[in-house]
Amino acid sequence: MAARAWAEASERASRWQPNARGRLEEAALELYGERGFEQTTVADIAQRAGLTERTFFRHYADKREVLFGGSGSLQEAFVNTLAAAPEAVAPIEAVAAALAAAADLFGERHAFACRRQRVIVANAELRERELIKLANLSAALADGLRARGVADPAASLAAEAGIAVFKIAFDCWIEESGERDLAEVIRESLAELKVVTAGG
């Protein structure tokens, strides 16, 4: 009860703090790293962040969404960039622009991305969730290409190729020290895919 009273007092003090979401995310990642995802409850996360469970649920549907909350803005970045690309741009170049825009979202979050990845890799349910999010991103890219007049199967193929590049580049970037830009690693992977599919 003391902890709860403290959390509520702390929350009253911080109600207008803009960073409740960031504090919850930080607390969740700490706890997932310390005890594992399954052993952490929403109550634990709220307490560690000095906030209430109610505040948690104002920001996230469940403890899993703390890890996947970024996929909405990722999808938005993909779709908006595709829509804004000049008409003459080839599908794969429009996809490359979309991936670069998405990379900007992670630009300064290398440490966060690494911690998040460790939690996901350790849990089968989270790995499945990640696959579903990637499949949704691929479907959104394909829809965006169709809206640009790209026919199938070219639209689906360019979208799947783009997501494959994104996924593989992201894994490489996470294994690196974080000195290179994610956007640079993505450009390299796309260039490599071109060589690979050409039969090189």
Next chain:
Amino acid sequence: MAARAWAEASERASRWQPNARGRLEEAALELYGERGFEQTTVADIAQRAGLTERTFFRHYADKREVLFGGSGSLQEAFVNTLAAAPEAVAPIEAVAAALAAAADLFGERHAFACRRQRVIVANAELRERELIKLANLSAALADGLRARGVADPAASLAAEAGIAVFKIAFDCWIEESGERDLAEVIRESLAELKVVTAGG
């Protein structure tokens, strides 16, 4: 009880019938099509096939595996073909050979593949399962390429590209009347991916 007694008598008569697995598969697809996957039990499937639940569990771990039982032989076909490809063959051509071998497994099963697909598309849990199986196939392809001395990220990129081609070609093939070979549709999709990634 009468139905059960009949199933048991029928099974005694058919214990050495080699086709229990095929009968269970056919019964399951019929029932998933008629009532939906969720509304079908293992008992329903066994009864429809004229077999016991015990026999069902000798062939399948659960009712979901009736739909995914083929993924083991698919993976085996991928891995064996990769291993058998001549050393000089480029990674993407080795992947193309693996996909062609996998296509042979479905060669004469167009009707089955269509019925299976309808069941999977209608159920979120099954769609997720399909994504996981595809991710596993991609990992197996990448491992096979690494065993051939292909470095990363080329190995992962060629594997992901191959699975993307397989998935998209499979969807196209299912939408067609079944007159074309799956292998032919896969070859076309791969050719299209080459054009797409080259920026055409």
